[in-house]
Amino acid sequence: MTYLNHYNEEDKVLVAVDCIIFGFDEEGLKILFVKRGFEPEKGKWSLMGGFLKREENLAEAATRVLFSLTGLQDIYMEQLYSYSEIDRDPVTRTISVSYFALINKNKYDLKLNIKNEAQWFKFSEAPLPIFDHQQMIEKALIRLRRKALSTPLGFELLPEKFTMRQLKRLYESILNQKLDKRNFINKFNSLDILVKLEEKDKTSSKKGAFLYKFDEKKYQLKKEEGFNFKL
Amino acid sequence: MTYLNHYNEEDKVLVAVDCIIFGFDEEGLKILFVKRGFEPEKGKWSLMGGFLKREENLAEAATRVLFSLTGLQDIYMEQLYSYSEIDRDPVTRTISVSYFALINKNKYDLKLNIKNEAQWFKFSEAPLPIFDHQQMIEKALIRLRRKALSTPLGFELLPEKFTMRQLKRLYESILNQKLDKRNFINKFNSLDILVKLEEKDKTSSKKGAFLYKFDEKKYQLKKEEGFNFKL
DNA sequence: TCAAAAGTGTTCACCGTACACCCATGG
Protein backbone atom coordinates (compact mmCIF):
# COMPACT_ATOMS: atom_id res chain seq x y z
CA MET A 1 0.00 0.00 0.00
CA THR A 2 2.93 2.31 -0.62
CA TYR A 3 1.26 4.14 -3.46
CA LEU A 4 -2.10 5.00 -2.01
CA ASN A 5 -1.57 8.71 -2.38
CA HIS A 6 -3.18 8.63 -5.79
CA TYR A 7 -5.87 6.26 -4.69
CA ASN A 8 -8.36 8.19 -2.60
CA GLU A 9 -10.18 6.18 0.04
CA GLU A 10 -13.02 8.64 0.10
CA ASP A 11 -14.25 7.80 -3.33
CA LYS A 12 -14.78 4.12 -2.76
CA VAL A 13 -18.25 2.93 -3.66
CA LEU A 14 -20.36 -0.15 -3.34
CA VAL A 15 -20.58 -2.29 -6.42
CA ALA A 16 -23.49 -4.59 -7.09
CA VAL A 17 -24.40 -7.07 -9.78
CA ASP A 18 -27.91 -7.54 -11.13
CA CYS A 19 -28.90 -10.53 -13.22
CA ILE A 20 -31.41 -10.46 -16.04
CA ILE A 21 -32.53 -14.04 -16.42
CA PHE A 22 -34.45 -15.16 -19.45
CA GLY A 23 -36.39 -18.36 -19.79
CA PHE A 24 -38.83 -19.81 -22.32
CA ASP A 25 -41.87 -22.05 -22.21
CA GLU A 26 -45.16 -22.65 -24.01
CA GLU A 27 -46.29 -19.16 -23.14
CA GLY A 28 -43.26 -17.49 -24.66
CA LEU A 29 -40.31 -15.56 -23.33
CA LYS A 30 -40.09 -15.20 -19.57
CA ILE A 31 -38.07 -13.22 -17.12
CA LEU A 32 -37.22 -14.12 -13.55
CA PHE A 33 -37.77 -11.63 -10.74
CA VAL A 34 -37.37 -11.89 -7.00
CA LYS A 35 -39.36 -10.25 -4.30
CA ARG A 36 -37.04 -7.90 -2.51
CA GLY A 37 -36.60 -9.01 1.08
CA PHE A 38 -35.35 -5.85 2.72
CA GLU A 39 -35.96 -2.14 2.80
CA PRO A 40 -36.18 0.05 0.88
CA GLU A 41 -38.69 -1.20 -1.65
CA LYS A 42 -39.16 -4.37 0.37
CA GLY A 43 -41.74 -6.62 -1.23
CA LYS A 44 -41.38 -5.16 -4.68
CA TRP A 45 -40.12 -7.08 -7.68
CA SER A 46 -36.49 -6.80 -8.56
CA LEU A 47 -33.79 -8.41 -10.61
CA MET A 48 -31.62 -10.78 -8.68
CA GLY A 49 -28.82 -8.77 -7.28
CA GLY A 50 -26.17 -8.65 -4.65
CA PHE A 51 -23.01 -6.86 -3.71
CA LEU A 52 -19.57 -7.58 -5.00
CA LYS A 53 -17.33 -8.92 -2.27
CA ARG A 54 -13.70 -8.20 -1.80
CA GLU A 55 -12.57 -11.69 -2.63
CA GLU A 56 -14.38 -12.15 -5.93
CA ASN A 57 -14.59 -10.60 -9.37
CA LEU A 58 -17.82 -9.50 -11.01
CA ALA A 59 -18.47 -12.72 -12.89
CA GLU A 60 -18.02 -14.68 -9.68
CA ALA A 61 -20.37 -12.35 -7.86
CA ALA A 62 -23.03 -12.80 -10.54
CA THR A 63 -22.67 -16.56 -10.36
CA ARG A 64 -22.85 -16.54 -6.57
CA VAL A 65 -25.92 -14.31 -6.52
CA LEU A 66 -27.71 -16.52 -8.99
CA PHE A 67 -26.83 -19.64 -7.08
CA SER A 68 -27.74 -18.34 -3.67
CA LEU A 69 -31.15 -17.14 -4.77
CA THR A 70 -32.13 -19.99 -7.06
CA GLY A 71 -29.81 -22.91 -6.53
CA LEU A 72 -28.90 -22.78 -10.19
CA GLN A 73 -25.35 -23.52 -11.20
CA ASP A 74 -23.35 -23.77 -14.41
CA ILE A 75 -25.46 -21.16 -16.09
CA TYR A 76 -24.06 -19.18 -18.96
CA MET A 77 -23.81 -15.52 -18.01
CA GLU A 78 -22.56 -12.52 -19.83
CA GLN A 79 -21.72 -9.05 -18.60
CA LEU A 80 -23.82 -6.32 -20.12
CA TYR A 81 -23.42 -2.81 -18.82
CA SER A 82 -22.64 -0.74 -15.75
CA TYR A 83 -25.09 1.69 -14.20
CA SER A 84 -23.81 4.53 -12.13
CA GLU A 85 -26.32 7.30 -11.66
CA ILE A 86 -25.61 8.83 -8.30
CA ASP A 87 -29.08 8.28 -6.87
CA ARG A 88 -29.93 5.06 -8.59
CA ASP A 89 -30.01 3.35 -5.20
CA PRO A 90 -31.60 5.66 -2.64
CA VAL A 91 -29.72 4.23 0.31
CA THR A 92 -26.16 4.80 -0.71
CA ARG A 93 -24.04 5.31 -3.77
CA THR A 94 -23.98 2.04 -5.60
CA ILE A 95 -22.80 1.10 -9.02
CA SER A 96 -24.43 -1.89 -10.55
CA VAL A 97 -23.12 -4.14 -13.27
CA SER A 98 -25.77 -6.07 -15.13
CA TYR A 99 -25.35 -9.65 -16.27
CA PHE A 100 -27.66 -11.64 -18.38
CA ALA A 101 -28.33 -15.35 -18.37
CA LEU A 102 -30.36 -17.81 -20.36
CA ILE A 103 -31.80 -20.70 -18.51
CA ASN A 104 -33.60 -23.79 -19.43
CA LYS A 105 -36.84 -23.49 -17.50
CA ASN A 106 -37.84 -27.08 -17.98
CA LYS A 107 -34.59 -28.40 -16.65
CA TYR A 108 -34.36 -26.16 -13.64
CA ASP A 109 -37.89 -25.43 -12.57
CA LEU A 110 -37.86 -28.01 -9.82
CA LYS A 111 -34.93 -26.41 -8.10
CA LEU A 112 -36.45 -23.01 -8.56
CA ASN A 113 -39.82 -23.75 -7.05
CA ILE A 114 -38.30 -24.34 -3.67
CA LYS A 115 -37.62 -20.66 -3.28
CA ASN A 116 -40.84 -18.84 -3.56
CA GLU A 117 -39.39 -15.37 -3.55
CA ALA A 118 -38.48 -16.00 -7.18
CA GLN A 119 -41.11 -15.89 -9.88
CA TRP A 120 -41.23 -16.11 -13.64
CA PHE A 121 -43.17 -13.47 -15.55
CA LYS A 122 -44.20 -13.44 -19.15
CA PHE A 123 -41.85 -10.92 -20.58
CA SER A 124 -44.59 -8.71 -21.96
CA GLU A 125 -46.55 -8.72 -18.73
CA ALA A 126 -43.84 -8.35 -16.14
CA PRO A 127 -44.39 -5.75 -13.42
CA LEU A 128 -42.21 -2.69 -13.26
CA PRO A 129 -39.17 -3.56 -11.18
CA ILE A 130 -37.36 -1.28 -8.74
CA PHE A 131 -34.65 1.30 -9.34
CA ASP A 132 -33.24 1.31 -12.85
CA HIS A 133 -33.86 -2.37 -13.43
CA GLN A 134 -36.26 -1.72 -16.26
CA GLN A 135 -33.50 0.05 -18.15
CA MET A 136 -31.23 -2.91 -17.61
CA ILE A 137 -33.86 -5.24 -18.96
CA GLU A 138 -34.34 -3.18 -22.08
CA LYS A 139 -30.65 -3.30 -22.85
CA ALA A 140 -30.61 -7.02 -22.17
CA LEU A 141 -33.44 -7.57 -24.62
CA ILE A 142 -31.54 -5.75 -27.33
CA ARG A 143 -28.54 -7.93 -26.64
CA LEU A 144 -30.66 -11.05 -26.67
CA ARG A 145 -32.08 -10.10 -30.05
CA ARG A 146 -28.67 -9.44 -31.49
CA LYS A 147 -27.47 -12.76 -30.18
CA ALA A 148 -30.41 -14.55 -31.73
CA LEU A 149 -29.43 -13.21 -35.13
CA SER A 150 -25.72 -13.83 -34.94
CA THR A 151 -25.33 -17.00 -32.98
CA PRO A 152 -27.41 -20.13 -32.59
CA LEU A 153 -29.66 -19.88 -29.62
CA GLY A 154 -32.02 -22.37 -28.16
CA PHE A 155 -29.82 -24.91 -26.50
CA GLU A 156 -29.84 -22.76 -23.39
CA LEU A 157 -33.57 -22.14 -23.44
CA LEU A 158 -35.34 -25.16 -24.90
CA PRO A 159 -35.83 -28.63 -23.50
CA GLU A 160 -33.41 -31.23 -24.75
CA LYS A 161 -35.86 -32.45 -27.37
CA PHE A 162 -38.04 -29.92 -29.08
CA THR A 163 -40.15 -29.45 -32.17
CA MET A 164 -39.59 -27.01 -34.98
CA ARG A 165 -42.68 -25.22 -33.81
CA GLN A 166 -41.09 -24.60 -30.42
CA LEU A 167 -37.86 -23.39 -31.95
CA LYS A 168 -39.74 -21.05 -34.23
CA ARG A 169 -41.84 -19.76 -31.35
CA LEU A 170 -38.71 -19.10 -29.36
CA TYR A 171 -37.35 -16.92 -32.12
CA GLU A 172 -40.68 -15.24 -32.60
CA SER A 173 -40.97 -14.37 -28.95
CA ILE A 174 -37.43 -13.03 -28.80
CA LEU A 175 -37.72 -10.99 -31.98
CA ASN A 176 -41.33 -10.14 -31.32
CA GLN A 177 -42.43 -10.83 -34.87
CA LYS A 178 -44.11 -13.58 -36.83
CA LEU A 179 -41.79 -15.68 -38.95
CA ASP A 180 -42.50 -17.66 -42.09
CA LYS A 181 -42.59 -21.36 -41.24
CA ARG A 182 -40.88 -22.66 -44.36
CA ASN A 183 -38.23 -20.02 -44.55
CA PHE A 184 -37.39 -20.36 -40.88
CA ILE A 185 -37.03 -24.11 -41.07
CA ASN A 186 -34.97 -23.96 -44.25
CA LYS A 187 -32.64 -21.42 -42.83
CA PHE A 188 -32.22 -23.11 -39.53
CA ASN A 189 -31.58 -26.42 -41.23
CA SER A 190 -28.95 -24.86 -43.40
CA LEU A 191 -26.94 -24.16 -40.25
CA ASP A 192 -26.53 -27.90 -39.91
CA ILE A 193 -26.70 -28.01 -36.13
CA LEU A 194 -29.92 -29.93 -35.65
CA VAL A 195 -30.43 -33.67 -35.38
CA LYS A 196 -33.83 -34.99 -36.38
CA LEU A 197 -35.02 -37.77 -34.08
CA GLU A 198 -37.32 -40.69 -34.80
CA GLU A 199 -39.75 -39.66 -32.09
CA LYS A 200 -42.72 -37.44 -32.49
CA ASP A 201 -44.36 -35.09 -30.08
CA LYS A 202 -48.11 -35.47 -30.21
CA THR A 203 -49.13 -33.00 -27.54
CA SER A 204 -49.94 -30.25 -29.95
CA SER A 205 -51.35 -32.03 -32.96
CA LYS A 206 -52.96 -35.24 -34.07
CA LYS A 207 -50.35 -35.86 -36.70
CA GLY A 208 -47.45 -35.30 -34.35
CA ALA A 209 -44.34 -33.25 -34.98
CA PHE A 210 -40.85 -34.68 -35.21
CA LEU A 211 -38.57 -33.93 -32.32
CA TYR A 212 -35.11 -32.48 -32.81
CA LYS A 213 -32.12 -31.97 -30.65
CA PHE A 214 -28.97 -29.92 -31.09
CA ASP A 215 -25.75 -31.49 -32.22
CA GLU A 216 -23.74 -30.06 -29.39
CA LYS A 217 -20.41 -30.06 -31.15
CA LYS A 218 -21.68 -28.38 -34.28
CA TYR A 219 -23.74 -26.01 -32.16
CA GLN A 220 -20.69 -24.82 -30.25
CA LEU A 221 -18.70 -24.43 -33.45
CA LYS A 222 -21.41 -22.31 -35.03
CA LYS A 223 -21.56 -20.31 -31.86
CA GLU A 224 -17.91 -19.45 -32.17
CA GLU A 225 -17.94 -18.65 -35.85
CA GLY A 226 -21.26 -16.81 -35.73
CA PHE A 227 -23.48 -16.01 -38.68
CA ASN A 228 -25.80 -13.43 -40.02
CA PHE A 229 -29.37 -14.50 -39.78
CA LYS A 230 -32.00 -12.50 -41.52
CA LEU A 231 -35.47 -13.40 -40.45
CA MET B 1 -28.89 5.95 5.89
CA THR B 2 -31.49 3.96 7.77
CA TYR B 3 -31.08 0.86 5.72
CA LEU B 4 -27.36 0.37 5.70
CA ASN B 5 -27.59 -3.00 7.41
CA HIS B 6 -27.71 -4.72 4.04
CA TYR B 7 -25.08 -2.47 2.57
CA ASN B 8 -21.70 -3.48 3.92
CA GLU B 9 -19.15 -0.70 4.15
CA GLU B 10 -16.31 -3.17 4.07
CA ASP B 11 -16.88 -4.20 0.52
CA LYS B 12 -16.60 -0.78 -1.02
CA VAL B 13 -14.06 -0.58 -3.80
CA LEU B 14 -12.43 2.02 -5.94
CA VAL B 15 -13.88 2.43 -9.40
CA ALA B 16 -11.88 3.79 -12.28
CA VAL B 17 -12.58 4.62 -15.90
CA ASP B 18 -10.13 3.99 -18.73
CA CYS B 19 -10.56 5.53 -22.15
CA ILE B 20 -9.62 3.85 -25.41
CA ILE B 21 -9.24 6.69 -27.86
CA PHE B 22 -9.05 6.04 -31.56
CA GLY B 23 -7.87 8.47 -34.18
CA PHE B 24 -7.03 8.29 -37.87
CA ASP B 25 -4.56 9.95 -40.21
CA GLU B 26 -2.53 9.27 -43.36
CA GLU B 27 -0.72 6.47 -41.60
CA GLY B 28 -3.88 4.67 -40.60
CA LEU B 29 -5.66 3.91 -37.36
CA LYS B 30 -4.10 5.38 -34.23
CA ILE B 31 -4.54 5.01 -30.51
CA LEU B 32 -3.81 7.56 -27.83
CA PHE B 33 -1.75 6.63 -24.79
CA VAL B 34 -0.46 8.64 -21.87
CA LYS B 35 2.76 8.23 -19.96
CA ARG B 36 1.77 7.28 -16.47
CA GLY B 37 2.84 9.98 -14.04
CA PHE B 38 2.86 8.11 -10.77
CA GLU B 39 3.91 4.83 -9.25
CA PRO B 40 3.51 1.97 -9.77
CA GLU B 41 4.42 1.60 -13.44
CA LYS B 42 5.37 5.27 -13.58
CA GLY B 43 6.67 6.19 -17.02
CA LYS B 44 4.96 3.34 -18.81
CA TRP B 45 2.26 3.77 -21.41
CA SER B 46 -1.30 3.55 -20.31
CA LEU B 47 -4.82 4.31 -21.40
CA MET B 48 -6.16 7.55 -20.06
CA GLY B 49 -7.74 6.76 -16.78
CA GLY B 50 -8.88 8.18 -13.51
CA PHE B 51 -11.05 7.42 -10.55
CA LEU B 52 -14.77 7.87 -10.32
CA LYS B 53 -15.68 10.60 -7.84
CA ARG B 54 -18.61 10.62 -5.52
CA GLU B 55 -20.38 13.43 -7.27
CA GLU B 56 -20.32 12.06 -10.82
CA ASN B 57 -21.48 9.06 -12.80
CA LEU B 58 -19.25 6.95 -15.00
CA ALA B 59 -19.90 8.82 -18.22
CA GLU B 60 -19.09 12.07 -16.50
CA ALA B 61 -15.92 10.61 -15.08
CA ALA B 62 -14.83 9.45 -18.52
CA THR B 63 -15.52 12.87 -19.98
CA ARG B 64 -13.66 14.59 -17.17
CA VAL B 65 -10.65 12.31 -17.47
CA LEU B 66 -10.44 12.87 -21.20
CA PHE B 67 -10.74 16.60 -20.78
CA SER B 68 -8.24 16.94 -17.98
CA LEU B 69 -5.58 14.99 -19.80
CA THR B 70 -6.08 16.29 -23.30
CA GLY B 71 -8.23 19.39 -23.21
CA LEU B 72 -10.70 17.67 -25.54
CA GLN B 73 -14.38 18.27 -25.04
CA ASP B 74 -17.62 17.24 -26.70
CA ILE B 75 -16.21 13.92 -27.73
CA TYR B 76 -18.50 11.00 -28.36
CA MET B 77 -17.84 8.26 -25.83
CA GLU B 78 -19.39 4.91 -25.25
CA GLN B 79 -19.16 2.55 -22.33
CA LEU B 80 -17.64 -0.81 -23.16
CA TYR B 81 -16.99 -3.22 -20.35
CA SER B 82 -16.06 -3.51 -16.69
CA TYR B 83 -12.90 -5.21 -15.50
CA SER B 84 -12.76 -6.58 -12.02
CA GLU B 85 -10.00 -9.10 -11.50
CA ILE B 86 -8.92 -8.78 -7.91
CA ASP B 87 -5.29 -8.04 -8.65
CA ARG B 88 -5.69 -6.10 -11.85
CA ASP B 89 -4.29 -3.06 -10.11
CA PRO B 90 -1.45 -4.06 -7.80
CA VAL B 91 -1.98 -1.22 -5.37
CA THR B 92 -5.50 -1.77 -4.26
CA ARG B 93 -8.70 -3.40 -5.38
CA THR B 94 -9.97 -1.37 -8.30
CA ILE B 95 -12.67 -2.01 -10.80
CA SER B 96 -12.27 -0.29 -14.09
CA VAL B 97 -14.92 0.56 -16.62
CA SER B 98 -13.64 1.09 -20.13
CA TYR B 99 -14.97 3.74 -22.46
CA PHE B 100 -14.12 4.24 -26.04
CA ALA B 101 -13.98 7.41 -28.05
CA LEU B 102 -13.38 8.41 -31.63
CA ILE B 103 -11.64 11.65 -32.21
CA ASN B 104 -10.86 13.73 -35.17
CA LYS B 105 -7.09 13.98 -35.03
CA ASN B 106 -6.87 16.81 -37.51
CA LYS B 107 -9.30 18.95 -35.63
CA TYR B 108 -7.86 18.42 -32.20
CA ASP B 109 -4.18 17.88 -32.65
CA LEU B 110 -3.32 21.43 -31.71
CA LYS B 111 -4.90 21.15 -28.32
CA LEU B 112 -3.38 17.78 -27.80
CA ASN B 113 0.18 18.73 -28.50
CA ILE B 114 0.29 20.98 -25.49
CA LYS B 115 0.29 18.02 -23.18
CA ASN B 116 3.28 15.95 -24.02
CA GLU B 117 2.47 13.06 -21.78
CA ALA B 118 -0.05 12.03 -24.40
CA GLN B 119 1.07 10.36 -27.60
CA TRP B 120 -0.55 8.81 -30.63
CA PHE B 121 0.64 5.39 -31.75
CA LYS B 122 -0.06 3.56 -34.95
CA PHE B 123 -2.48 0.94 -33.80
CA SER B 124 -0.40 -1.94 -35.06
CA GLU B 125 2.80 -0.65 -33.49
CA ALA B 126 1.59 0.52 -30.11
CA PRO B 127 3.63 -0.55 -27.09
CA LEU B 128 2.14 -2.91 -24.55
CA PRO B 129 0.28 -0.83 -21.99
CA ILE B 130 0.04 -1.48 -18.25
CA PHE B 131 -2.30 -3.72 -16.30
CA ASP B 132 -5.13 -5.20 -18.34
CA HIS B 133 -5.29 -2.31 -20.77
CA GLN B 134 -4.35 -4.48 -23.71
CA GLN B 135 -7.43 -6.61 -23.08
CA MET B 136 -9.55 -3.48 -23.00
CA ILE B 137 -8.12 -2.38 -26.31
CA GLU B 138 -8.84 -5.69 -27.96
CA LYS B 139 -12.47 -5.52 -26.93
CA ALA B 140 -12.65 -1.94 -28.12
CA LEU B 141 -11.32 -2.92 -31.52
CA ILE B 142 -13.98 -5.57 -31.89
CA ARG B 143 -16.61 -2.99 -31.02
CA LEU B 144 -15.13 -0.50 -33.45
CA ARG B 145 -15.27 -3.07 -36.24
CA ARG B 146 -18.83 -3.94 -35.47
CA LYS B 147 -19.73 -0.28 -35.47
CA ALA B 148 -18.05 0.24 -38.81
CA LEU B 149 -20.29 -2.41 -40.34
CA SER B 150 -23.57 -1.36 -38.79
CA THR B 151 -23.41 2.38 -38.60
CA PRO B 152 -21.79 5.07 -40.70
CA LEU B 153 -18.43 6.00 -39.33
CA GLY B 154 -16.00 8.60 -40.45
CA PHE B 155 -17.54 11.84 -39.35
CA GLU B 156 -15.85 11.39 -36.00
CA LEU B 157 -12.50 10.41 -37.43
CA LEU B 158 -11.97 12.18 -40.75
CA PRO B 159 -11.33 15.83 -41.52
CA GLU B 160 -14.36 17.80 -42.57
CA LYS B 161 -13.53 17.36 -46.25
CA PHE B 162 -12.06 14.12 -47.36
CA THR B 163 -11.52 12.01 -50.44
CA MET B 164 -12.97 8.61 -51.19
CA ARG B 165 -9.48 7.25 -50.88
CA GLN B 166 -9.28 8.47 -47.30
CA LEU B 167 -12.68 7.05 -46.43
CA LYS B 168 -11.75 3.73 -47.94
CA ARG B 169 -8.43 3.70 -46.09
CA LEU B 170 -10.23 4.40 -42.86
CA TYR B 171 -12.40 1.36 -43.33
CA GLU B 172 -9.45 -0.71 -44.45
CA SER B 173 -7.45 0.18 -41.39
CA ILE B 174 -10.34 -0.52 -39.04
CA LEU B 175 -11.25 -3.81 -40.64
CA ASN B 176 -7.65 -4.66 -41.38
CA GLN B 177 -8.38 -5.83 -44.91
CA LYS B 178 -8.11 -4.54 -48.45
CA LEU B 179 -11.39 -3.42 -49.98
CA ASP B 180 -12.41 -3.22 -53.60
CA LYS B 181 -12.43 0.40 -54.72
CA ARG B 182 -15.52 0.29 -56.89
CA ASN B 183 -17.60 -1.81 -54.61
CA PHE B 184 -16.73 0.28 -51.62
CA ILE B 185 -17.62 3.52 -53.33
CA ASN B 186 -20.83 2.13 -54.76
CA LYS B 187 -21.95 0.82 -51.43
CA PHE B 188 -21.05 3.92 -49.52
CA ASN B 189 -22.79 6.10 -52.06
CA SER B 190 -25.90 4.00 -51.81
CA LEU B 191 -26.16 5.09 -48.17
CA ASP B 192 -26.84 8.57 -49.46
CA ILE B 193 -25.03 10.41 -46.70
CA LEU B 194 -22.18 11.96 -48.69
CA VAL B 195 -22.08 15.30 -50.43
CA LYS B 196 -19.71 15.60 -53.36
CA LEU B 197 -17.98 18.97 -53.41
CA GLU B 198 -16.64 20.94 -56.36
CA GLU B 199 -13.16 21.06 -54.91
CA LYS B 200 -10.42 18.58 -55.55
CA ASP B 201 -7.58 17.47 -53.37
CA LYS B 202 -4.40 17.32 -55.38
CA THR B 203 -1.95 16.30 -52.68
CA SER B 204 -1.94 12.66 -53.65
CA SER B 205 -2.32 12.67 -57.41
CA LYS B 206 -1.87 14.82 -60.49
CA LYS B 207 -5.45 14.43 -61.53
CA GLY B 208 -6.81 15.36 -58.15
CA ALA B 209 -9.56 13.60 -56.25
CA PHE B 210 -12.93 15.10 -55.48
CA LEU B 211 -13.55 16.04 -51.90
CA TYR B 212 -16.64 14.93 -50.05
CA LYS B 213 -18.26 15.81 -46.80
CA PHE B 214 -20.98 14.19 -44.78
CA ASP B 215 -24.53 15.41 -44.91
CA GLU B 216 -24.85 15.70 -41.17
CA LYS B 217 -28.60 15.26 -41.00
CA LYS B 218 -28.67 12.18 -43.18
CA TYR B 219 -25.60 10.86 -41.41
CA GLN B 220 -27.28 11.04 -38.02
CA LEU B 221 -30.43 9.43 -39.38
CA LYS B 222 -28.47 6.54 -40.85
CA LYS B 223 -26.67 6.25 -37.57
CA GLU B 224 -29.94 5.75 -35.76
CA GLU B 225 -31.45 3.33 -38.21
CA GLY B 226 -28.23 1.41 -38.77
CA PHE B 227 -27.48 -0.93 -41.63
CA ASN B 228 -25.73 -4.11 -42.48
CA PHE B 229 -22.60 -3.47 -44.43
CA LYS B 230 -20.80 -6.33 -46.02
CA LEU B 231 -17.37 -5.40 -47.20
C1' DT C 1 -65.48 -36.57 -41.50
C1' DC C 2 -63.37 -32.70 -40.16
C1' DA C 3 -60.43 -29.71 -37.61
C1' DA C 4 -55.70 -28.65 -36.54
C1' DA C 5 -51.16 -28.69 -37.06
C1' DA C 6 -47.16 -30.79 -39.89
C1' DG C 7 -44.59 -30.85 -43.71
C1' DT C 8 -42.74 -29.53 -48.06
C1' DG C 9 -40.41 -26.27 -53.15
C1' DT C 10 -40.34 -22.82 -56.35
C1' DT C 11 -39.96 -18.36 -58.24
C1' DC C 12 -38.41 -13.68 -58.30
C1' DA C 13 -35.95 -9.66 -56.97
C1' DC C 14 -32.06 -7.88 -54.99
C1' DC C 15 -27.44 -7.66 -53.43
C1' DG C 16 -22.67 -8.94 -52.92
C1' DT C 17 -18.63 -9.86 -55.62
C1' DA C 18 -15.36 -10.04 -59.04
C1' DC C 19 -13.22 -7.70 -62.44
C1' DA C 20 -10.34 -3.93 -66.31
C1' DC C 21 -9.96 0.01 -68.79
C1' DC C 22 -9.76 5.00 -69.85
C1' DC C 23 -8.96 9.73 -67.88
C1' DA C 24 -6.54 13.81 -66.32
C1' DT C 25 -2.53 15.97 -65.01
C1' DG C 26 2.15 17.47 -63.33
C1' DG C 27 6.61 16.65 -63.93
Place this chain on the structure above:
DNA sequence: CCATGGGTGTACGGTGAACACTTTTGA
Protein backbone atom coordinates in the same frame (compact mmCIF):
# COMPACT_ATOMS: atom_id res chain seq x y z
C1' DC D 1 4.92 11.55 -73.02
C1' DC D 2 4.46 8.87 -69.29
C1' DA D 3 3.67 7.58 -64.57
C1' DT D 4 0.34 7.95 -61.00
C1' DG D 5 -3.73 7.71 -58.88
C1' DG D 6 -8.92 8.84 -60.06
C1' DG D 7 -12.99 7.36 -61.75
C1' DT D 8 -16.47 4.36 -63.70
C1' DG D 9 -20.21 -0.33 -65.06
C1' DT D 10 -21.48 -5.01 -65.81
C1' DA D 11 -22.39 -9.87 -65.45
C1' DC D 12 -23.09 -13.83 -62.37
C1' DG D 13 -24.37 -16.39 -58.49
C1' DG D 14 -26.39 -16.71 -54.11
C1' DT D 15 -29.67 -15.51 -50.69
C1' DG D 16 -33.81 -13.45 -48.66
C1' DA D 17 -38.81 -13.27 -49.20
C1' DA D 18 -43.24 -14.41 -50.62
C1' DC D 19 -46.35 -17.84 -51.19
C1' DA D 20 -50.43 -22.69 -50.92
C1' DC D 21 -51.51 -27.14 -50.88
C1' DT D 22 -51.41 -31.99 -49.18
C1' DT D 23 -50.90 -35.18 -45.21
C1' DT D 24 -52.06 -37.28 -40.87
C1' DT D 25 -54.99 -38.69 -37.30
C1' DG D 26 -57.63 -38.12 -32.89
C1' DA D 27 -61.91 -36.71 -31.55
